[in-house]
Amino acid sequence: MNRENAKISGPSPWRTQIVVNSERNETIARLEQAVMVLVLLAFSWPAMMAVHEMGHVLGAWATGGAVRRVVLHPLVISRTDVRPNPAPLVVVWAGPIVGVLLPLVLAGMAYCARLGWTYLIGFFAGFCLIANGAYIGVGVIDGVGDAGVMLRHGSPPWVLIVFGALCVSAGLWLWHVESRRLGFGHDAQPIDRRHLIGTTALTCLLYGLLLAMDLRA
Numbered sequence: 001m002n003r004e005n006a007k008i009s010g011p012s013p014w015r016t017q018i019v020v021n022s023e024r025n026e027t028i029a030r031l032e033q034a035v036m037v038l039v040l041l042a043f044s045w046p047a048m049m050a051v052h053e054m055g056h057v058l059g060a061w062a063t064g065g066a067v068r069r070v071v072l073h074p075l076v077i078s079r080t081d082v083r084p085n086p087a088p089l090v091v092v093w094a095g096p097i098v099g100v101l102l103p104l105v106l107a108g109m110a111y112c113a114r115l116g117w118t119y120l121i122g123f124f125a126g127f128c129l130i131a132n133g134a135y136i137g138v139g140v141i142d143g144v145g146d147a148g149v150m151l152r153h154g155s156p157p158w159v160l161i162v163f164g165a166l167c168v169s170a171g172l173w174l175w176h177v178e179s180r181r182l183g184f185g186h187d188a189q190p191i192d193r194r195h196l197i198g199t200t201a202l203t204c205l206l207y208g209l210l211l212a213m214d215l216r217a
Contacts (some may be wrong), residue, residue: 095146111180
């Protein structure tokens with residue numbers, strides 16, 4: 001092989017640079033994807049509890065109950081104390097029902113408006129469906145929390161199980177629908193950095209508000 005052929009068959013610097021840049025971009029994309037998912041989960045947990053407790057509060061007000069206290073903190077399971085509570089079954093079911101319907105309504109409105117960040121609300125709605133469904137469906141086993149109150153006041157166990165199964169299934173389906181916007185699947189899209197920054201800021205604001213409320217309490 002002469003010098004000219006050897007030179008042609010050797011590694012090309014610009015091809016090497018393309019490979020390096022491609023690997024770097026892939027690493028950055030995966031990092032952004034992981035951060036986005038973690039931030040969404042961090043936001044969805046306390047936000048889901050807030051919407052759930054809103055349902056209990058609305059149920060209490062609608063039935064003449066008196067809301068004494070609402071416990072809402074990222075590190076504890078939320079709780080709404082109602083005394084007197086003339087319609088405990090209505091109040092207890094209002095939590096998970098409002099907890100799944102309100103996020104779905106918001107997601108539907110965002111879809112109709114064709115907002116660019118609709119998938120973020122869709123993720124939150126899916127989280128609320130999964131969390132509320134698992135909470136009620138699995139709660140049948142040990143009868144604690146809202147599930148225990150439902151059972152003690154006459155709700156058949158199969159109703160709780162069906163509610164839980166439907167909600168969890170719908171939530172997983174919704175997550176599957178939105179997964180490509182979060183960088184998953186063969187037709188995955190890159191993470192929008194504006195959405196990542198905005199979601200992170202909103203999550204920090206939410207936690208700051210909750211901590212401020214906890215300090216005042």
